[in-house]
Amino acid sequence: xxxxxxxxxxFDVGGEPVHALVDVSEAIAAGEHxxxxxxxxxxxxTLLHILGCLDRPDRGAYELLGRxxxxxxxxxxxxxxRHTIGFVFQFFHLVPRLTALENVELPMxxxxxxxxxxxxxxxxxxxDVGLEPRASHRPDQLSGGERQRVAMARATVLDPKLLLxxxxxxxxxxxxxxxxxEILERMNASGLTLIVVTHDPxxxxxxxxxxxxxxxxxxxxxxxxxxxEAVEILSAAENGT
Amino acid sequence: xxxxxLFGFAARALRGHRLRTGLSLLGVAIGVAAVVTLTALGEGxxxxxxxxxxxxxxxxLIVVPGRTETTGGMPGMGGVPNDLxxxxxxxxxxxxxxxxxxxxxxxxTETVAFGxxxxxxxxxxxxxxxxxxxxLGIASGRFLPxxxxxxxxxxxxxxxxxxxxxxxxxxPVGQIIRVGDWRMRVIGVLAPRGQQLGVDMDDVVIVPVTxxxxxxxxxxxxxLLLQVRTHADLDRAKERVxxxxxxxxGEEDVTGITQxxxxxxxxxxxxxxxxxxxxxxxxxxxxxGVGIMNVMLVSVSERTREIGLLKALGAGQRQILLAFxxxxxxxxxxxxxxxxxxxxxxxxxxxxxxxALPATPPPWAVVAAFSLSVAVGxxxxxxxxxxxxxxxxxxxxxxx
Numbered sequence: 033x034x035x036x037x038x039x040x041x042x043f044d045v046g047g048e049p050v051h052a053l054v055d056v057s058e059a060i061a062a063g064e065h066x067x068x069x070x071x072x073x074x075x076x077x078t079l080l081h082i083l084g085c086l087d088r089p090d091r092g093a094y095e096l097l098g099r100x101x102x103x104x105x106x107x108x109x110x111x112x113x114r115h116t117i118g119f120v121f122q123f124f125h126l127v128p129r130l131t132a133l134e135n136v137e138l139p140m141x142x143x144x145x146x147x148x149x150x151x152x153x154x155x156x157x158x159x160d161v162g163l164e165p166r167a168s169h170r171p172d173q174l175s176g177g178e179r180q181r182v183a184m185a186r187a188t189v190l191d192p193k194l195l196l197x198x199x200x201x202x203x204x205x206x207x208x209x210x211x212x213x214e215i216l217e218r219m220n221a222s223g224l225t226l227i228v229v230t231h232d233p234x235x236x237x238x239x240x241x242x243x244x245x246x247x248x249x250x251x252x253x254x255x256x257x258x259x260x261e262a263v264e265i266l267s268a269a270e271n272g273t
Numbered sequence: 274x275x276x277x278x279l280f281g282f283a284a285r286a287l288r289g290h291r292l293r294t295g296l297s298l299l300g301v302a303i304g305v306a307a308v309v310t311l312t313a314l315g316e317g318x319x320x321x322x323x324x325x326x327x328x329x330x331x332x333x334l335i336v337v338p339g340r341t342e343t344t345g346g347m348p349g350m351g352g353v354p355n356d357l358x359x360x361x362x363x364x365x366x367x368x369x370x371x372x373x374x375x376x377x378x379x380x381x382t383e384t385v386a387f388g389x390x391x392x393x394x395x396x397x398x399x400x401x402x403x404x405x406x407x408x409l410g411i412a413s414g415r416f417l418p419x420x421x422x423x424x425x426x427x428x429x430x431x432x433x434x435x436x437x438x439x440x441x442x443x444x445p446v447g448q449i450i451r452v453g454d455w456r457m458r459v460i461g462v463l464a465p466r467g468q469q470l471g472v473d474m475d476d477v478v479i480v481p482v483t484x485x486x487x488x489x490x491x492x493x494x495x496x497l498l499l500q501v502r503t504h505a506d507l508d509r510a511k512e513r514v515x516x517x518x519x520x521x522x523g524e525e526d527v528t529g530i531t532q533x534x535x536x537x538x539x540x541x542x543x544x545x546x547x548x549x550x551x552x553x554x555x556x557x558x559x560x561x562g563v564g565i566m567n568v569m570l571v572s573v574s575e576r577t578r579e580i581g582l583l584k585a586l587g588a589g590q591r592q593i594l595l596a597f598x599x600x601x602x603x604x605x606x607x608x609x610x611x612x613x614x615x616x617x618x619x620x621x622x623x624x625x626x627x628x629a630l631p632a633t634p635p636p637w638a639v640v641a642a643f644s645l646s647v648a649v650g651x652x653x654x655x656x657x658x659x660x661x662x663x664x665x666x667x668x669x670x671x672x673x
Contacts, residue, residue, distance in 0.1 A: 086585060086666040107589055114587020125582045125670065129289040141278045142588040186586070 033193070033225055034060040034083070039092035041078050041248075052078040053089070054248040060227070062193070065220045067239035068229045069262060071270045075248040077198065080229045084117050084196045085109045097193065114143055118187030118224075120216075122199035124179040126171040126186075132158060132178075133167040136186045143190060157185035161215055177208025184215055188224070195219060197228045201235055213238060233263045244269070274592050283599040286572070297561070297568045298608040301646050304558035305612025306619060308642035309634045311554045313620045315547025317632030322539045324631065326532050332504050333406070334372075334511050335530040336365075336497040336518070355522040356493035359422050359482065365499065368517050371510035376406040376498040377422065377482050381489040385478050386451045387439045394435050395477045396452065398485020406500045409474065414446035414461030417481055425484040429457040432477040436462045452478060453488055507531050551638055555645060561608065562649035569601050569657035580661050581669030590662040597661045601654025602647060609646030613639065 041053040052075040060066055070076040081087035082094060085101055094102045101112055119125075126135045136154035145153075158164050161181040171179055180200060187195060197216060201209030213235060220226040230236050237259035244252035244262050246269040254262045287294045338357040362377045379398030384391055401419040403409065409416070416430055429452060436445050436459075445459040457480065466474040486492065501510045511529035519525040573580070583593055616634065623632045 081667045084585065086670070107591075110584070110587050110589040112587075113585060117587075119585045121670070125578065125585075127579055127582070129285055138583075139586040141282065142274050142583070142586065142592055144274050146275075147278070190587075 033062040033064075033097060034058075035093070035095040037093040037095075039079075039082065039089045039094060041075070041082065041087070041089050051248045053082070055092070056248070056250055057092075058243070058250065060225065062225055063220070063223050065217070065226045065238075065240045066228070067236035067242045067256070068227065068245060069231060069233075069236050069242060069266055070245035071231070071266065073247075074245040074269070076229050076245045078248075079245065080196055080198055080227070083194070083227060084119060085112050114139060115190055116193050118190075118192040118195045120180065120183050120187050120195065120197040120200045122202040124171070124176075124183045124203075126179055126182060128171050131168050131170055132163060132174065132182045135171070135182055136189055139186060139190050153189060154185070157189045158182070161185045175208065176204050177211055180204060180208070180212050181215060184212070184219070188219060192224070194225045194227070197226070199230055199232075200228065201230070201232065209235075231266070233259055233266075236262065274595070279595055279599045280603060282596055283603045286576075286600055287603060290572070293568055293571070294604065297564050297604050298611055300561035300564040301558070301605050301608025301649070302612035302615055304554065304561040304649075305609045305642045305646050306616035307554035307557050307612075308551055308638060308645075309613060309616025310619045310623070311550035312547050312638035312642075313616070313623070313632045313634040314630075315543060315550045316635045316638075317623075317630040319540060319543035319547065320631040320633070321629070322543060323536065326536050326539075331532055331536075332373075332501045332507065333532055334499040334501055334507060334514065336499065336514060336527050337495075337530065338493055338527055355524070355526050357497060357518070357527060358492070358494065361518050361521060362494070362497050363422070364521060365497070365514050365517060369510060369513045371501050371503075371506040371513065372499050373502045374402045374406050374500040376400055376403040376500075377494045378403065378496045378498060379482055379485040379489060379491055380472070380495040381485070381491070383453045383478070383488065385435065385439065387445075387448065390439050392435060392438050394432070395472055396485060396489065397472070397477055397479045398482040398489075399479050400482050402500075403479070403498070406498045407474075409466060410464030412462045412464045413444060414459070416461055417479065418460075420481060423483050424481070425487060426481045427455060427457045427484070428460045428480065430461040430463060430479040431459055432463050432473070432475045432479075433465045434473070434475040435478060452480065455484075455488060507533065547635065547638070551641070554642075558642070558645055558649055561646070562605070562653040565601050565604050565650055566653035566656060568604070569597065569654055570660070572600070573597065573657045573661045576661075577664060577669045578672045580664050581666050581671075584664075584666035585670065594658045594662045597658035598651060598654045601658070602650040605646045605650025605654075608650075609643045612646065613643060616642075 036056055036058045039053055039056040043050045043052055056079065068076045068079060078087065082089055089102055093100055097116065104112065127138065133154050136157055137150045140150045140153065155164065155167060158167050161184055163178060163181055166174060166178060200212055200216065204212060216226055217238065228235060228239060236242050237256045239256045242254045242256060242262045243250055244265050252262055252265045359377055362375050366372055366375045376399060381396045382393060383396040385394050399417060400422055401417050404416040412433065420426060429450065431445055439445065445462060448459050449456055450459055463474065499514065501507050511531055515525065515527060515529045518527045580593060620632050620634060
């Protein structure tokens, strides 16, 4: 489903080049559950942004569903984001003035889906995440876990192929975090490719596959069952050794 | 994304900041209301002037002694003309079939006295036809009787104000007054009329034309007012009248003035005035546009994260541009509608306070003010909207 070939991304910070990603090559199959770990500044967020077509690599190829998306123009990229990719963010990113239902409807508004169908589909997604009774609440009337569930409903309402989650439980307590992960895994089980960026081993261990990044390079490939290996490498990286 | 969704989204965003939205609405509303009110004033002035002219009849042809080239200019400034006489007036009435009625006029000033009360007034010599030709009305008594024009008679008709000044609280009809050295009987009082052709018809004494010529020792008419049968014949009648009198005098020494020429000059001046007022008022609309731009720029920078999110959700650049443009246009359109309402109320108030001024905004000004307000929103919304579309999604999502 995804093929990354020699991906590099360099930022200019105060006149000095920062190598966020250096020569990353990876293949991700459809339906996978992948966790990307790494200390801050390791490039894991940059990788997620490139995967989500919000950012472009300076070098290398990114093939998504057989298309070289690194070569697409902005208009085509917005269509890829709309129909192929769903995002879940650490800070939920709900539009505060819209109700839960309207937030879920938002991608469909831009996709030009008629209001009646929109409402029905959004309601269905809210039901899936157990928030149907909260449909008319605004974000400030919802708990953190509920907000993230609204965000997940929104991310999947246009039936994307790829769900990208950036620290989805980073702002939640353990119980709501677990609930959110369960929903993500259920979505993954129904065929959605799930990529989670996290530094929480408890989250990463649930993934089938784990990548650990350091200084823009993949330094470890493991699986959820062997989370301790990843954690060791991670703590070593964080301690700068 | 349908238009309805577009504006629905924009409206939700605007409702999120009521005070800010309200203030920029106010800016646009003031601009539009200013255009509507000021043009209504200008148009009111124009209609007032037209009304003044129409009150003396638009089928009116005025013949004045003296030759001028320019219509609407000062008559009587071209050499020494022959007298314009009652015989000329009679000849015109006989010889030009387009003329329906003729009213020869003599003007001067004279002292009018009743008992101890005296007053300097305009003395007008006229005939029975003057009542109709000058569209005068009678408040009490009657107008000059239908005499032969060259018969003198010691009767007088008073203007409303002259009557009130000389006969406070009394009916002057039947009383004897002194006009200069002449004793005359008041036979009627004019209805209030105000200024007409530069003469205050309320402060006047009207006597038979031949009497006035004797009193003032004049041989020439001041003016000859001619009522043309139909408005379409006006120019032809003017030509024939001037030619006929020229034949009688042996030279072309009278000038025919139609209301159209004077009216045309006034109308174009007042139109220009109205246009100038509209222009001045439009400046406030431009200022309101800058206000909208400011509000939209604040809105874009406040909603950076939201714009990043919209991009992540797959909103295209064009859609984001349109969403923010829709906000600006919605602001300016609503403000414009509000302004039309305020302007309408202001004009209504104006008319209520000054009923004489027929203040009404010309349709073109209403359309222009509203269209301009919409255009201002679109124009000044472009810059903020473009700023929104150009945000880098990654930076925008993190609020940078």
